[in-house]
Amino acid sequence: MEELANLDASALDDIFNNFYDKEEYGDFQVANRNFREIDPDDFLLENENKNTKRKTESDMKLFMSFLMAKNEARLPEYIPPDELNHLLCTFILGITKKDGSEYEPTTIRGFISSIDRHLKSKSSHVSIFKDVEFSKTRAVLTKKQQQLKSLGLGNKPKTAEVLDDATLDKMYENGTLGDGNPRALIHSMWLICTSYFGMRTGKECHDLCWGDVQLCIDEVTGQEFLMYDKERQTKTRSGCNPRDTRTVKPKAFGNDEDTRKCPIHLYKMYRDKRPESMCSDESPFFLTPGGGTQKSWYRKAPMGINKLHNIMNDMKSDANITNSRITPYSSRKRLIQKLQDEGVPANQIVQISGHKNINSINNYSKINNDQSKNISDILSNKISNTHSDLQVRSSTPKSASMTMSDCVRAGDNNGKPPQGLFAYSHFNGNVTFNFNSSISESLSQMSAVTLNRNTSSASGSAVVDPCSPIIRPYKRIRMLPDSDTDSN
Template identity: 40%
Template structure:
């Protein structure tokens, strides 16, 4: 029976409407859109740099057209001679990133071998290692531009400078961003940009305490969605802090909700909203924010702008968005929170990643320094010993006194040893010996020269003896 509807072709009749139409070009674009934008940008830059190197070496072929035997020395030479635009050296880790970029490019081009694993490119990798060692000798590789971690004093300063708190629209956004970083373990701009209003919900626990819970987590750096079973075991929560209402995350959330446009609080609306152009500061204003999402550049510069406006940057501190994440991990580590618990808050996938963010604080360095200096038990007894160092004029005399003390102790040790040896004749004490000839031999060995014999294992198994006899 023909069920085709009138006015439809056979091709249209065979479609159920459940499958979207997607051209090959659209499909390729769909795959590329899921790649990390920063990684894609960096890869393109490194490929263009390597192509420039090939052209200067009279090779205008595409990278994939080079045979591995030809490409191996080119890659090795490139990694050894490449420099920055000002002629200075790259950091060792950056050179490794260049090799990874070439690997990604060739993998997309379906190249026959792997730069990072293939035996054909063994010498290129060895040249990279040699270059990294040379740069390390020059003092490179110490990450001079890494961001500093926030401290409690920094956060208190930001509140005092009204860069944090409920004072202004910008301070509200800044505090919301910081709370989400610390309590939800959020990372880069992309995670904050994709956060929706319905992803964070206000709840109460069994004891009636209010808390915010991130019920929906979008794509993150470590959980991209490639593994459907890779989800957070515990939903992160942010509890109210009634001790200080001015710093209570739940109170600030309610304050922000009241200042958003009333018809712009549906679950799918953006969490971070753009600030109105007139920059209202009075709490009497009905709304402080627009009906549009905050831009990614504005979100990406939140920590930098707070540092500049508050004067923290003038103190030589390098603060970026990563500084807040470092603060969270460092503070939990200082408070002896187990790394396995911290992982559930920070969304890390292994303990080593958590440890990489943590370092010794000044207080820990101070305590460890005193532990290593204390050899007399003064630290445990709470004693403070006042000692003055010798001046340069009597430094030689002090050294001479020390040597005399060492000689005195050495002579005392020799006297004790001789007394022990002579004491061996005590076996004849209180004895009356008359007449006769006696020959006595005393073998006295010091404790240090005693020869220890190796123990031997004797086998007395009757079965083994019988088997040998047979």
């Protein structure tokens, strides 16, 4: 290797020309390449998550004010671990809001996480969540969270609600959704992206380009549909793992019943109302309304990320909706809740929502009011609510839930169990059969045949009398287990 390093460019050319397949790869030349000069620290700082950076700076201002109140002038990265451990414990136990009320448990943990991120950014070799020197801090944090939970905190009172059908209908009625004006059209396109494609509002919608959504035609049926063809950086697929890509591309098909809700109609209209220069593949998808002409409804400028975050507030304002828990995340929650209510399997829902873990959809959905009422009726033993009982137990095989009395009633006139009890039945997985008899006879008595021998009969034949106490004895049959070997 040292000898190759001392060779000049012409000598290296001769070496590669002798061992290089020109017919397959073409001419190869050793030349000086131009490489960009980028400082790694500046690159990392520039590509840091802006929301995380903003929160870290805000939390560190709060912690620095706490240090100043404790007459501590040193920066956190210069404080020895044992002293910093004591200060963090005091900070956790003493921090309150401006009005003196307690913070939420997750908020206090977020403060400590911000301090830990600050220490790492300053090349500190300590870790609050891993080092043994901060075990007391972690113990105090856990106990503080448990104390706040006992006070009724930590229940996420401001969590977003699902965007239900009634709220959507009100938005359509007030013209904030549909194709009537530029604002309504851009709101409808945002709703398609967040509901049909499972996109998160904010950065994901802001980074979306016009060529990322394609208008396609089904080769079999000839039906048009929209396809989310190119996914960019998302929360669950940030690009750290190049192999982690979305395998299923979400689609949105047309709605012939109402053009205001038809993704195909809205997309074509949005395409026609965009400036021609903003229809290239790399053009931003969401444009700012206000083109000023009948042909072009939008400017040649992308919609800001803050505007996309507040787009639900604009929709609520236009529709006179005051529910503060209807947020931009309500549309994404609607996607998951709606599919779950219709019985779509969780493994199919995550392929549209983009979640990596199936259990994550539990944070976006909950049982609806009808399901809650059915459960309450079952627990209340409401016999009249037959429909609710059947709906909850619809997954139970009918033959597996039959009692012995049902079997008897389903037999012939003599009360014998029907032949082929499990005929035409299909069972998946482990199935347990419970045979409960609601009549006085036991199973052996039901299978027994009472006989009354007629002694006066010349033929001596036995006459069956159901009222006779005489019971015909049966031999016990011993079941032999199957052998695992091939030999008899």
